Amino acid sequence: MELDVDGRAVRLSNPDKVYFPGHGYTKRDVAEYYLAVAPGALRGLRDRPTTLQRFPDGIEGEFFYQKRAPKSLPDWLPTSRIAFPSGRTADEICPTEAAAVLWAVNLGCLTFHPWPVRSADTEHPDELRIDLDPQPGTDFGDAVRAAHELRTVLDEHGLRGWPKTSGGRGLHVYVPLVPEWTFTDCRHGVIALGRELERRMPGKVTTNWWKEERGERIFVDYNQMARDRTIASPYSVRPHPEATVSAPLRWEELDQVSPQDFTIRTMPARYAELGDVHADLPDHAFCLDPLLELAARQAAEGVGDLPYPPDHPKAEGEPPRVQPSRARKH
Numbered sequence: 001m002e003l004d005v006d007g008r009a010v011r012l013s014n015p016d017k018v019y020f021p022g023h024g025y026t027k028r029d030v031a032e033y034y035l036a037v038a039p040g041a042l043r044g045l046r047d048r049p050t051t052l053q054r055f056p057d058g059i060e061g062e063f064f065y066q067k068r069a070p071k072s073l074p075d076w077l078p079t080s081r082i083a084f085p086s087g088r089t090a091d092e093i094c095p096t097e098a099a100a101v102l103w104a105v106n107l108g109c110l111t112f113h114p115w116p117v118r119s120a121d122t123e124h125p126d127e128l129r130i131d132l133d134p135q136p137g138t139d140f141g142d143a144v145r146a147a148h149e150l151r152t153v154l155d156e157h158g159l160r161g162w163p164k165t166s167g168g169r170g171l172h173v174y175v176p177l178v179p180e181w182t183f184t185d186c187r188h189g190v191i192a193l194g195r196e197l198e199r200r201m202p203g204k205v206t207t208n209w210w211k212e213e214r215g216e217r218i219f220v221d222y223n224q225m226a227r228d229r230t231i232a233s234p235y236s237v238r239p240h241p242e243a244t245v246s247a248p249l250r251w252e253e254l255d256q257v258s259p260q261d262f263t264i265r266t267m268p269a270r271y272a273e274l275g276d277v278h279a280d281l282p283d284h285a286f287c288l289d290p291l292l293e294l295a296a297r298q299a300a301e302g303v304g305d306l307p308y309p310p311d312h313p314k315a316e317g318e319p320p321r322v323q324p325s326r327a328r329k330h
Helices: 027-036 038-045 098-106 140-156 183-200 251-256 267-274 289-300 324-329
Strands: 002-005 008-011 018-020 050-054 064-066 079-083 089-093 109-114 127-134 162-165 171-176 218-220
Touching: 002 027, 002 098, 008 098, 018 027, 027 038, 027 098, 027 267, 038 098, 038 109, 050 089, 098 109, 127 140, 127 183, 140 162, 140 171, 140 183, 140 218, 140 251, 183 218, 183 289
Parallel strands: none
Antiparallel strands: 002 008, 050 064, 050 109, 079 089, 127 171, 127 218, 162 171
């Protein structure tokens, strides 16, 4: 079948292929969902190098992440070159119109993973992304309590955050930035926020990288701000049986909602009623300096950097990248 997306024709092959067997949701259902929320989905992707998480045989089949733009890329869909921690580069798709979203859906893409940068400057993030990840023994309600405290910390530092569900059990909070700081700076800013949350919510929040040390706490996944680490974009479909989506929220909604409230079936009605509740996010841009000053004060108290992901080169000042229990054995 052929879709009309703002005047551009996009082909949808095998529209009746089942992607979510539990509910019988098809590729056509996913496409119709993205059409219903297209302006909001594009708002989270516009001009951003984007990795596609593709499920060509639905959520029960194999999936893969496509970072490099395919050779079959249409001439109207631009790309942007990004550099990986290894120093290698790739040209990723860089959506500028809603048709790009539906073109990717035709390839079996359910979840979009945009970089926190724009094509005009791929070295300086324009979004600080804070990932509040519930560990075993905790739930979405615990993430909500951490998010409320995070909002207070941001406010005290002259910053504003926009919360959304991850589409799973966690929460993401975005802070728009002036693109003047490096990935390293932004990662340090999130570490500083995480440590401040640890201080204010002892036993409830952690920045411990090693799972064996996290306990039943909300993990502030600071490495989601490391280069080449991305999270699901606003309105992205997640590969869960209920076909949940990553839902932008207003702060006052957090205590009344559950991640399961937002699916490819329910989000279109919400979007039709409220529109994109984060539509104003791109109109703001904050300075990172207050968080870097917080990081400097924490460093003066004796705490330094935290481990990077294993695919990153060793960073100056980084602690040993060895699991604590294994280090003790040696």
